[in-house]
Amino acid sequence: MMSAPPIRLQGHRISRSFGGNQVLFDVDLTLHAGEVHALLGENGAGKSTLVRILSGYLPPSSGEIKVSGEPRRFRSSGEAEADGVVMIHQELALAEQLTVEENMFLGRELRRGLFLDRRAMRARCREALVELETEIDPATRVKDLSTSDQQMVEIAKAVTRDVRVLIMDEPTASLTEREVQILFSLVSRLRKKGVAILYISHKLREIEQIADRVTVLRDGHLIDTGLAEGRSKEDLARLMVGREINEMYPARSSVASDAPIVLEARNIEVPGAVRLASFTLRRGEVLGFGGVVGAGRTALCEAILGLRQRRSGEVLRNGKSVSFRHLRDAVRYRIAYLTEDRKGKGLVLNMGLRPNLTLLNLRAYCHPLISRQREAQAYAEAAKRFDIRLRTDVSTAGELSGGNQQKLLLAKVMSIDPEIVIINEPTRGIDVGTKQEIYRFIRDLTESGCSVILISSEMSELIGLSHRVAVMCAGVLTGVLEGDEVNEQEIMQYASGIKGVGVNEHRRA
């Protein structure tokens, strides 16, 4: 083996806890000059936390960061940038109303005396954009750019700095195939210049294409690190998810082979999010939806429910064509939706618990005026059924713990007595005990003849609960797995576009 190139950035035994919840455990990571280092892991494995620590956005609970061998204690991202460590964000962090060039030099404007040196800034901005082969005009306002152009600006912004370590958190999530290739050629150029690059992506094919070295995280632990050569995509996928599935999950109820189809989607197309997706849901079945965040699962379900515009496609309920223009229409057909964003879309945080519970099906508590008594009664029943336990006097939904919020939201959704429940990320940010209660609840639902669509980014959850799993990648429904195919490697391969139909043909934003 050749002597390794010099080390640019090193994290040594990095740990991090939020409250009592430890998300990183003694992780080591070493970035060498002129190398692309891929960081892999499932959602929630701790990748984003790790890179935020390395780039100064978050202090570690313990552990040490060294830049070119010298220990550093970044107090802000600005200090990290001064050391040449620059991060490109997953969520775009641009000022929408400012122009491209103003954004690029935001906070480090070039000046001549007291005044801004617009000419110099424009010239440097143009240079950076030319290097990215884009035709973005530096004078355009960022809000007028497409998402992929905004991503390119974000990248150009990073490159105009004197960058020695570049951290990219899913940079290709919103790029087109052509732009991805341009980005890759830029990455190779930077690599030749001796920049160390840390690259996070869920797309294993990309990793295979550009990474020199890989590190795999799982549940906050370092699982594997080493040269990319000799590690196949399949190996990496297994390393990412290889957790044993324990008895967290109740036994699945059986679905009769002749169970009727209660919901069918045909060729649903949502502009910019979903391409021609079709699936069926049978009575008493849990249909899982796998894929990375942003693969189009939520968009697909919300388009079916009338929460989003769709360009084309047909929805059939019990074999009859239906068209939901508003969520109320779906509710009328006894379909309920549990949003993944319980604080932003699920509960009115500054409202009391009872009004939150009854909000979805308020007419059931009116005759014709709202009956406070019935609301109280409904709440008492829901608290019992969903085991909502309050230790102190809580007056608004915002004061509840995450688990209780989720139970309240579940109770709210179930208030319409649905036959089909679409559940989106039901266990995000809640503790293990509550998780198990929710799993049992899903099983009870199907046993009583309801059907469930379960969108989850937790692989084990999908496998433990679903009868079948539909997998999406970049807006395409790549396949519906059944029986023995429902395992982690298969799902991971369909989710990252290694296997499955139509991924290469329609690969898009």
Place this chain on the structure above:
Amino acid sequence: MSIVVPDNNKPMKRNGFRFDIKTWGPFIALIALAILGVLINSAFLGADNLSNMLTRSAFIGIIAVGATFVITAGGLDLSVGSMAAFIAGVMIILMNGLVEQFGVGITTVLFGIGASLILGMGAGFINGVVTTKGKIEAFIVTLGTMGIYRSLVTYLADGGTLTLDWNVRDVYRPVYYESLLGIPIPVWVFLLVALVGYVLLNYTRFGRYCFAIGSNEKVAEYSAIHVDRVKTLTYVLQGVCVSLATIIYVPRLGSASAATGVLWELEAIAAVIIGGTVLKGGHGRIWGTVVGAIMLTMIGNILNLTDAISNYLNGTVQGIIIIVAVYLQRASWKKNNV
């Protein structure tokens, strides 16, 4: 205070007996102001003065009840003052024109009242549809319609004053000047509007949806609420309230001009805010609004009864009261959130 509820799934304890300064603050302030009034001049509590004061507060009060719905649902309506002037102008022209056909009887007045209601609803509907379907901020839309109605009434009056036919006014007069059971008619209307408003806001789906939308529009949408429809309805309701206020206002002076209803929108918003409704939406209180409207009139009334402060400083005192009221609400709001 924290009440510990054992883990046995009891329905939560209501904090009905807890003294809540946010709920009672406006009432306390009103009583304090009234005591001040009595100390300054014993005539303050006289039946004449009280009924006069309440009658005057009825216009702003009725409009403010409508504004409570708009603001609770996260909107704002700046057009109410000029809407009132415009409606008054059209009413007068219409009634004057109908005199030939129907004489100076009740029929003519009823036509005027009907027209007022239709115009109010229509104007509110326009505000609502443009804000929701056009996805334009309520501030901008109603700033626009405010200018439009104001200029329309100026145009109709040809820059001058529209005056109601003397004989029609005689028929219409009692609506403002008469009393029922010793209470002036405008006060009855105010009371009725407030009562209906209270029930609507607190005991109907519409009211509950206003709270939800004002708190978080996304949550409302994901709770299968027709957000645009409910929001539009708040503006229609506001229009109806403006129309009712105008119906009792026209017989008072029997005229309308470009100066009619100037700054009413700000007084209405002030009444709503003093009453404890949150300007950014999500929390509204009808009785608070009623108290707020009465308080604003009372300040002017007290200044009239004393020489200590010039009557010209009315606006100053009102301004201070508004700011202090909101400051107190915010302070207690913070405490509640700990």
